[in-house]
Amino acid sequence: MTDTTAVITEKRGQAFWITIDRPEKRNALNGEVIAGITRAYRDAHEDKDVRVIVLTGAGDKAFCAGADLQNSGAAFAMDHSKPNVDYADLLRLSQNATKPAIARVGGVCMAGGMGLLCMTDMAVAADHVVFGLPEVKVGVFPMQVLSLLQRIAPPRLVNEWALTGEPFDARAAQAAGLLNYVVPAAELGAKVDWLIGRIVDKSPTAIRRGKYxxxxxxxxxxxxxxxYTESQIALLAMTEDAKEGLKAFSQKRKPVWTGR
Incomplete structure (x- = not known):
């Protein structure tokens, strides 16, 4: 386990867990949180034993409530000499990731937290969770979040969420395509573990090349x-995992993946 002030990382089997550890601040985003998640994503990809990433927030109150507004000047301040914003770079990093990621949403998911949700491949939420894009209520707009959100949810819903800033529940989030599963809070951990299990027994080579x-x-x-894809399937068929998968199928046994 690696422990920083704001983000905790832990390997649980072949899953790499990233936990925002600011429950007293509803796991709000600040520079340290963004840097911690960014570093964790890179660490997960450098570790050959890691097959899946799980992103979550500490406690049962919040997944991530967005930017830390306690110091409103710092929340939206930026170094204008830098061409990129750190939060935007995190979203870029997630989209170029080749290991699958699951969001475990146990509490409120708002504003920048919605961006974290959207940057994962799959998501499981407790049925009491409230979602929203409340930025217009404080005079800003979910600019960077929209880059991912508009590719997932229906445009009319995104318009309503962003323009009104009003919250919506977990069932609405699932219907809009933001969530794979909605379960009672007591079943959240088991459902995430179940989903992890359905990933780690598959070919890591196929998954990484597939995500790419x-x-x-x-x-x-x-x-x-x-x-593009007709050339990619030809290359994939040449990998050790593809050969092992076909051999195991013909021999009616479980494949032994090498990840090569």
Whole structure:
């Protein structure tokens, strides 16, 4: 386990858990939290034993309530000499990640927390969780969050959430495509573990190359996409995992993945 002031990381089997550890602040984002998650994502990708990332918040009150507004000047302050914003760079990093990530949402998910939710591949939430984009209530707008959110949820709903700033519940979030599963709070841990189990027994090579391809074709036309993917399946078939998977299937046994 690695423990910083704001973010805790821990390996649990083949899962790499990243926990925002500011429950007294509703796990609000500050520079330390963003840096901690960024560092954790990189550490997870450098560790060959890690097969899946889990992102969550400490306690049962909040997943992440967005930017820390206690010091409002610092929340939206930036160094204008830098071309990139750290939070935006974290979202960029997540989209180029080749290991799958699950959001475990046990409490309120608002504003920048919605961006963290959207940067994962799958999400499980407790049924009492409240979501929202309340930025307009404090005179700003969920600019960076929209870069991911608009690719997941229906435009009419995104418009309503962003323009009114009003909250919505877990069932509405699931219906909009933000969540894979909504469960009672007492079952949240078991459901996340179940989802982890459905990932770690699959080929890590297929998953990593697959995520890379999914990212690559996201903005391609059909003709570009089909040309790219027909070459990618040919390359994938040459990997050790693909050969092992086909051999195990013919021998009616479980495959032994090498990740190569």
């Amino acid at each position: 391809a999914m990212r690559a074709i996201a903005s391609m036309s059909f003709d570009e996409s089909i040309a």
